[in-house]
Amino acid sequence: MMAHQLASIDxxxxxxxxxxxxxxxxxxxxDLLFIDFVSRYLPMLxxxxxxxxxxxxxxxxxxxxxxxxxxxxxxxxATEQVLTMLRGEQKTQKTGSSF
Numbered sequence: 001m002m003a004h005q006l007a008s009i010d011x012x013x014x015x016x017x018x019x020x021x022x023x024x025x026x027x028x029x030x031d032l033l034f035i036d037f038v039s040r041y042l043p044m045l046x047x048x049x050x051x052x053x054x055x056x057x058x059x060x061x062x063x064x065x066x067x068x069x070x071x072x073x074x075x076x077x078a079t080e081q082v083l084t085m086l087r088g089e090q091k092t093q094k095t096g097s098s099f
Contacts, residue, residue: 015050027061041085052078
């Protein structure tokens with residue numbers, strides 16, 4: 001592998017580890033939502049999706065919960081993809097089924 005590719009992988013891995021830490025929330029519902037999200041989706045996120053998740057995690061828990069719980073319009077594509085993944089996890093948490 002070329003040095004540039006290794007640096008890119010290392011940067012992505014560092015971003016994933018940072019997001020794992022940031023996904024720890026103060027609200028129980030958010031913690032439950034992110035437990036499966038982190039293990040199921042986080043390692044596969046693109047750089048754009050990691051950036052979108054980073055912006056979402058800047059929001060207070062209540063505001064983030066509202067975005068995940070309701071349909072949102074006007075978000076960029078990467079943010080909508082992350083919200084869709086989170087909504088899938090939310091459905092899994094409520095119903096106990098997986099998709």
